[in-house]
Amino acid sequence: MQSDPALTVSATTVRFGGLTALDDVSLAVRPGTVHGVIGPNGAGKTTLFNVICGFVRPVRGEVLWRGESLRHHRTHDLARLGITRTVQGLGLFAGATVLDNVLVGAHRHRGSSALGTLLGLRGAVRDERRLTERALGVLDELDIARWRDALPGALPYGVRKRVALARALVAEPELLLLDEPASGLSEVEVEELVVLLRGLTDRTAVLLVEHHVDMVMRVCDHITVLDFGRVIADGPPEQVRADERVTEAYLGTAG
Numbered sequence: 001m002q003s004d005p006a007l008t009v010s011a012t013t014v015r016f017g018g019l020t021a022l023d024d025v026s027l028a029v030r031p032g033t034v035h036g037v038i039g040p041n042g043a044g045k046t047t048l049f050n051v052i053c054g055f056v057r058p059v060r061g062e063v064l065w066r067g068e069s070l071r072h073h074r075t076h077d078l079a080r081l082g083i084t085r086t087v088q089g090l091g092l093f094a095g096a097t098v099l100d101n102v103l104v105g106a107h108r109h110r111g112s113s114a115l116g117t118l119l120g121l122r123g124a125v126r127d128e129r130r131l132t133e134r135a136l137g138v139l140d141e142l143d144i145a146r147w148r149d150a151l152p153g154a155l156p157y158g159v160r161k162r163v164a165l166a167r168a169l170v171a172e173p174e175l176l177l178l179d180e181p182a183s184g185l186s187e188v189e190v191e192e193l194v195v196l197l198r199g200l201t202d203r204t205a206v207l208l209v210e211h212h213v214d215m216v217m218r219v220c221d222h223i224t225v226l227d228f229g230r231v232i233a234d235g236p237p238e239q240v241r242a243d244e245r246v247t248e249a250y251l252g253t254a255g
């Protein structure tokens with residue numbers, strides 16, 4: 001039996017002036033799965049990601065999180081709701097160490113204020129220590145703990161991407177949104193990412209928007225394919241791969 005979806009995007013339409021970027025798009029992300037969204041350039045992938053994050057408001061439709069409408073949510077509400085994300089630009093703080101960048105993501109679990117920590121209040125200090133231990137645990141898990149005191153700018157791109165992922169994971173999300181997690185990675189790093197993402201499914205659902213179709217086919221349990229803002233295929237990888245509309249959509253834009 002299939003579990004109830006964690007996230008549902010329901011009959012969602014987005015327009016930018018006269019352009020329909022998403023046209024009646026629906027999808028359901030189930031707990032414990034990796035769900036991919038693919039499609040040719042301009043298909044609406046980023047717009048869909050932005051609707052889920054609350055950056056873009058649809059003219060029709062809604063996003064449901066555990067059955068509750070996210071109609072009025074703002075981006076900064078997401079972590080509190082159990083949803084974290086990485087973005088294409090990574091968004092790391094250049095002047096902060098890797099560890100401090102990751103700690104920024106842990107604030108959902110901070111029981112006391114930063115002022116309390118500064119004043120040396122016992123509960124706040126204990127809280128801070130607990131979060132630091134958790135952040136170090138995630139750095140260790142992603143095999144980047146040796147760079148904990150480095151500044152992001154000094155690190156290779158693949159490591160910086162892992163730092164951004166660590167920051168999203170430390171909040172212990174129930175849904176992890178990844179915007180092009182494979183972009184800019186070497187083939188070896190993409191392989192490592194596939195293993196890493198598969199290892200997350202016992203604790204969070206993952207929704208990723210990605211250009212790297214081959215990686216998506218290998219890592220995902222379920223794939224939604226967009227073309228010109230519409231869903232043209234939705235199902236497990238083998239079904240999507242065999243779908244003629246998907247082949248046509250990609251061949252139609254090649255070259």
Ligand SMILES: Nc1ncnc2c1ncn2[C@@H]1O[C@H](COP(=O)(O)OP(=O)(O)OP(=O)(O)O)[C@@H](O)[C@H]1O
Nearest residue numbers: 016019020021039040041042043044045046047048
């Ligand atoms: N802020 C905006 N204003 C106007 N048009 C936009 C805006 N954002 C996206 N679009 C248009 O909406 C359509 C969908 O764009 P979107 O970026 O969501 O596609 P995509 O699948 O992410 O593309 P890519 O793979 O190239 O990143 C495109 O035609 C794009 O030009």
